[in-house]
Amino acid sequence: MSVLFLKRFLQRPFQVASIIPSSKALVERVSSKMDFSEPRVIAEYGPGEGVHSREIARRMGPGSQLLLFELDPDFSRDLERQFGSDPRVHVINGDAAQLPEEMERLGIEQCDYIVSGIPFSILEIDKKRALLQKTYDSLAAGGAFIIYQVTNELRQHATLFENAESEYFLQNIPPMFITVFEKVHTRNGHSHPAMRHAARVPVNQSA
Numbered sequence: 064m065s066v067l068f069l070k071r072f073l074q075r076p077f078q079v080a081s082i083i084p085s086s087k088a089l090v091e092r093v094s095s096k097m098d099f100s101e102p103r104v105i106a107e108y109g110p111g112e113g114v115h116s117r118e119i120a121r122r123m124g125p126g127s128q129l130l131l132f133e134l135d136p137d138f139s140r141d142l143e144r145q146f147g148s149d150p151r152v153h154v155i156n157g158d159a160a161q162l163p164e165e166m167e168r169l170g171i172e173q174c175d176y177i178v179s180g181i182p183f184s185i186l187e188i189d190k191k192r193a194l195l196q197k198t199y200d201s202l203a204a205g206g207a208f209i210i211y212q213v214t215n216e217l218r219q220h221a222t223l224f225e226n227a228e229s230e231y232f233l234q235n236i237p238p239m240f241i242t243v244f245e246k247v248h249t250r251n252g253h254s255h256p257a258m259r260h261a262a263r264v265p266v267n268q269s270a
């Protein structure tokens with residue numbers, strides 16, 4: 064798995080942006096931010112070779128759905144190989160920005176969580192803003208956008224989310240900021256209680 068990762072990094076260094084996948088500790092930490100006690104719709108941007116996807120799929124119940132958006136065709140093929148027999152998982156070899164079209168195609172109205180490992184910091188500002196808007200619009204009120212990034216620069220751009228909580232997670236090479244952006248308001252402007260997710264777990268305390 065890591066050999067594939069290194070190969071894809073060498074082929075597309077800016078897009079892949081890391082030479083090794085997320086650590087087990089980071090994967091568990093990111094998944095701990097989500098509440099799997101009910102069926103969930105979860106989208107993942109940039110799953111790579113699927114280290115987070117496998118943990119999410121392991122934790123989520125039978126009525127849940129997981130949409131994987133991966134630009135790289137080799138990673139996508141590998142994800143198809145891993146998840147081809149799991150009807151809850153949809154692999155999309157395409158840009159994360161295709162989320163609204165894919166949701167419509169699959170008859171999905173809203174996502175409960177969107178998890179992202181794509182290198183947002185290298186996206187042009189217009190693309191970054193457009194993707195943030197699509198992400199916000201695709202989430203249910205009470206849902207969350209969860210990112211893990213080397214820098215926390217996205218926080219200054221993601222101001223459309225009503226709440227944000229970050230932690231600096233050292234058990235990964237390199238260390239990462241994990242930020243949970245919460246969407247509170249419904250389409251008609253009412254506020255909605257956030258789902259139980261571990262944004263409220265104090266920094267550096269294991270879930």
Ligand SMILES: C[S@@+](CC[C@H](N)C(=O)[O-])C[C@H]1O[C@@H](n2cnc3c(N)ncnc32)[C@H](O)[C@@H]1O
Pocket residue numbers: 078079080081083084085108109110111112113114115132133134135138157158159160180181182
């Ligand atoms: C830093 S790697 C993270 C891989 C994996 N999630 C992990 O934690 O090990 C970033 C991944 O995002 C993918 N990617 C980059 N931009 C993307 C985009 N706009 N849409 C979908 N995938 C993208 C890359 O191909 C790469 O697989």
